[in-house]
Amino acid sequence: MSRKKSRRQEKAEFGQEMNRLAVKLSAACSISDDFPSTPQEHWQLYRRVTSVLEEFLLMQKPKTVPPVRSEEESQALLDQFAGWLGRHKADLGCLKIGKVDIGDRGLIANDKLETSDLALTIPTKIMMSKFSALTTPLCHLIRNDKICQKLPNISLALHVLNEKFKRDSFWKPYIQTLPESYHTPLYYTEEEMKLLEGSSAFHDAIICVRNIALHYSYFFQRIKEFPNLPLNCDTFTYDEYRWAVSTVMTRQNSIPLMNEGGQRERSLALVPFWDMINHRQGGQISTDFDDSNDCLKCYAMWPCKPDSQFMMYYGDRSSTDFLINSAFVPENNDHDRFKLKLGISKADKLVEKRKAVFESCGIPPNLSGTFYLTRPPRPLPYDTTLFLRVFCMNEAELDCCSTEQARSDPMKLRQSLIDSSSPWSLDLHKRLWSFLNTRCQLLLRQYPSSDEADSRVLDDAASSLPTRLIMQLRKSERRLLNELIAYAQVKLEHLESS
Numbered sequence: 001m002s003r004k005k006s007r008r009q010e011k012a013e014f015g016q017e018m019n020r021l022a023v024k025l026s027a028a029c030s031i032s033d034d035f036p037s038t039p040q041e042h043w044q045l046y047r048r049v050t051s052v053l054e055e056f057l058l059m060q061k062p063k064t065v066p067p068v069r070s071e072e073e074s075q076a077l078l079d080q081f082a083g084w085l086g087r088h089k090a091d092l093g094c095l096k097i098g099k100v101d102i103g104d105r106g107l108i109a110n111d112k113l114e115t116s117d118l119a120l121t122i123p124t125k126i127m128m129s130k131f132s133a134l135t136t137p138l139c140h141l142i143r144n145d146k147i148c149q150k151l152p153n154i155s156l157a158l159h160v161l162n163e164k165f166k167r168d169s170f171w172k173p174y175i176q177t178l179p180e181s182y183h184t185p186l187y188y189t190e191e192e193m194k195l196l197e198g199s200s201a202f203h204d205a206i207i208c209v210r211n212i213a214l215h216y217s218y219f220f221q222r223i224k225e226f227p228n229l230p231l232n233c234d235t236f237t238y239d240e241y242r243w244a245v246s247t248v249m250t251r252q253n254s255i256p257l258m259n260e261g262g263q264r265e266r267s268l269a270l271v272p273f274w275d276m277i278n279h280r281q282g283g284q285i286s287t288d289f290d291d292s293n294d295c296l297k298c299y300a301m302w303p304c305k306p307d308s309q310f311m312m313y314y315g316d317r318s319s320t321d322f323l324i325n326s327a328f329v330p331e332n333n334d335h336d337r338f339k340l341k342l343g344i345s346k347a348d349k350l351v352e353k354r355k356a357v358f359e360s361c362g363i364p365p366n367l368s369g370t371f372y373l374t375r376p377p378r379p380l381p382y383d384t385t386l387f388l389r390v391f392c393m394n395e396a397e398l399d400c401c402s403t404e405q406a407r408s409d410p411m412k413l414r415q416s417l418i419d420s421s422s423p424w425s426l427d428l429h430k431r432l433w434s435f436l437n438t439r440c441q442l443l444l445r446q447y448p449s450s451d452e453a454d455s456r457v458l459d460d461a462a463s464s465l466p467t468r469l470i471m472q473l474r475k476s477e478r479r480l481l482n483e484l485i486a487y488a489q490v491k492l493e494h495l496e497s498s
Contacts, residue, residue: 015233017059022220025052029214039197040112046193046206047212053238059491060237069180077176084126084173085273091121093478097177097276100309106278107311113304123295124257128171129269131257133159137229142481145222146239147215152268154215158231160270161244165230166498174272182246183327183466185209195470196353198446199477202321208324216241243257249325251275254288264291274298279322280311281330287312318372319476329472340439342387343368353398357390360402362410375480378427380436389417389424392431397424404469430495437488440481449479 028048053278069077078097085092098108113119130152133142138159142148148155163169181187185205193209196202216238223229223236252268253275267479274287274296304310314326316335323329344354344367355365363386371384380388393401400406406413416422447454451474457463458471 011268018056018220018233021052021055021059022217025049025056025213025217028079029217031210031212039202042203042206043194043197045210047190049210053213056238060239077173079232081173081177081272088126089123090126090273092273093118093120095120097273100278104278105276106309107273107276109306109308109310110303111306113300113310115300115303117300118273119298119300119310120289121293121295121297122271123293124173124255124269125294126171127255127257127269127271127296128156128159128163129255129257129267130155130159130173131259131267133162134260136162137226138162138231138484141222141226147218151215153252154245154253156268157241157244157248158219159249161236161240162229164240164244165235168231171272174270178247181243182250183469184242184246184249185324186212186242186246188466189464192464192466192470195467196473198448199320199470199474201323201473204320204324204339212242212245213238246327246405250327256479258294271296277310277312279314279326279328279330281313281332281334283313285313285315319473323469323473324401325380327469329469329476331472331476333476334375336476336480338373338443338477338484340371340373340384340389340443341368342371342384344391350393350395350398353395353402354390354393357393357398357401360407360410361386361414363414372482373436373480376483379484379487385420386414386417388432388435389428392428392435394428397428426495428498430492431489433491433495437485440484440488444478444481444485447474447478451475 028051031045082092082096094109094113095107096112097105100106100108117458120188130142133139133155136159142155142158160175163171164175166172169175185193185208188205188209196205219241220233220236221256223231224233226232248268248270251270253271254266255269255271256264257267257269259267277298280302285300286299288297288299289295290297298312300310301312314322317333318335318337318339319329319333320339324332346352346367348354351367355367358365371386371387372381373379373384374381390398390401401413401417416424454471454474458475460467463471
């Protein structure tokens, strides 16, 4: 009896320590509405949060480390997965899962495919989504929880994790073929995260870690309300949670699924087998939904030779988006963009007049915001152009935008501010491009090392994969900033000669 009592006491004490850490983690994640504003504050937040996460990882570390799967075991799981797909009417065509790089997998074509050929068909009944989660005991949590309602990706992550620990899960053949870990920011070491300093991804990566940590501290307490779930206080570790979240981050897609009312509704979903297709630059989206047969169809985007990798285009996304949400960085991303925070100082003597122009355009008079710079020849999206024009205006130009006639037609005023052919003064154009030129040069100086030094790290086989990905991102960002500087300087030269 005393031995059993001792074990109960140990479990109770462990539970109390876990509860204490959950409260501590929630406090560490706490930030004000306008925080953070500097890289130093970002880093302080990151260190504060990860110090508690490290305590969780240490306390929750399994007593025995599961053995690494052998090639034979991995292949046996893939064979089981293929059999499961076939039993549930997935048509894989001539595609199979195979190795495409060191440690990576993708889809390999056994036969020749021409552009626009139907490559594979996946029925919705084997997809994992919010709607499939609502058919499980997890439904009570997902249906009523405020975070699950607001963040469907978190609902999907909890669904994946609950099924992972369910012995007879319908999705077991799929889940057991998923990667055992990922290279998302949730897995970065402190040294790897530090490499992002100076990059536009630094803020996003840290906020990603903070948000997932906050959600974990919240659901660690909520899971106790559902003691009969496979997902419980013993299985719901931080390491498992970041695995589930990373699974969803790197594989989720928006699919028009049937909701509980029998209507089509777009929902985030995991699509088994289809989510093994790797990205290739260029092209257009080549996946379609067949409503009558309730399935997803994928077509060849390019000709595909036998024994070559079948790939598709993921869409127009920035390199930062690829790094954080897909854990890779394309070498040449034609659709890259640089995230830029711009603001109007409250000390600006014309601040009220600038706010008045924003109001006249029918947009919120924000003094700061997040904007984007894109690759030339169209480096300034409409909202960036509008903000920079108002930001660079002198008092007379601001007064011109605030007349009764200008305020009477907000759409016309807004169009004149975003249209590159609008007859604003040459001096205003010079101020805008001069500001952009200077700002991009300052951004280049924020990187802690040179492009040549980053290339050496990128080429070093001893560098970790996250390190190489971050080096690739920094090189991509530098290339974009240099293109913007060159474009701005050409614009200034042209304006000077006009």
